[in-house]
Amino acid sequence: MKSHADPYEDCPTSVVAGQGPRLKTLVLGYGNPLRSDDGLGWHAAEQLAATLPDLDAEIRTTAQLTPELALPISEAGLVIFIDATREGEPGELTCNPLTPQLVPVRSSHHLSPEAVLALSKYMYGVSPPAFLVSLCGACFGLGEELSPAVAGQLPRLVSLVAQLAESGSASAASLS
Numbered sequence: 001m002k003s004h005a006d007p008y009e010d011c012p013t014s015v016v017a018g019q020g021p022r023l024k025t026l027v028l029g030y031g032n033p034l035r036s037d038d039g040l041g042w043h044a045a046e047q048l049a050a051t052l053p054d055l056d057a058e059i060r061t062t063a064q065l066t067p068e069l070a071l072p073i074s075e076a077g078l079v080i081f082i083d084a085t086r087e088g089e090p091g092e093l094t095c096n097p098l099t100p101q102l103v104p105v106r107s108s109h110h111l112s113p114e115a116v117l118a119l120s121k122y123m124y125g126v127s128p129p130a131f132l133v134s135l136c137g138a139c140f141g142l143g144e145e146l147s148p149a150v151a152g153q154l155p156r157l158v159s160l161v162a163q164l165a166e167s168g169s170a171s172a173a174s175l176s
Helices: 036-051 067-074 113-124 148-175
Strands: 025-030 057-062 079-085 093-098 130-136
Touching: 025 036, 025 067, 025 148, 036 057, 036 079, 036 148, 057 067, 067 113, 079 113, 079 148, 093 113, 093 148, 113 130, 130 148
Parallel strands: 025 057, 025 079, 079 130
Antiparallel strands: 093 130
């Protein structure tokens, strides 16, 4: 008679949530691509897809961070979030390490990077090292083009994210 202690004991490892093969890096570019600089994450992801084809990296875009991202985060060795911010001077680039943190939210369909990391830790027992790479935007009105301040700094942001992805989590802190 089989024990009921582990309902997944007959499943291949890749079928069990959070126990698939670990990626080196997961890059999540997010924001609204129809609101000018808020679409920074999408523009950066597009450029990174061309820049990082040989690395073991997965590049995704999304309008907002949702609980469904906890699984791919749990399977990554390093997570890099890319988003525009309103804090700072237009074109100012920042890179900050993140720690999992559950904070009160008004909707489960708009979470902070820290909250999604915490969900990954809670649901799958894993929260990989993570960074938030941001550029301060100048224009968040309707439009698909980045402002000159953000467009001018986009190559620098792409270079920083590529360095983080290439170095992996071990030496990523020295680049921030």
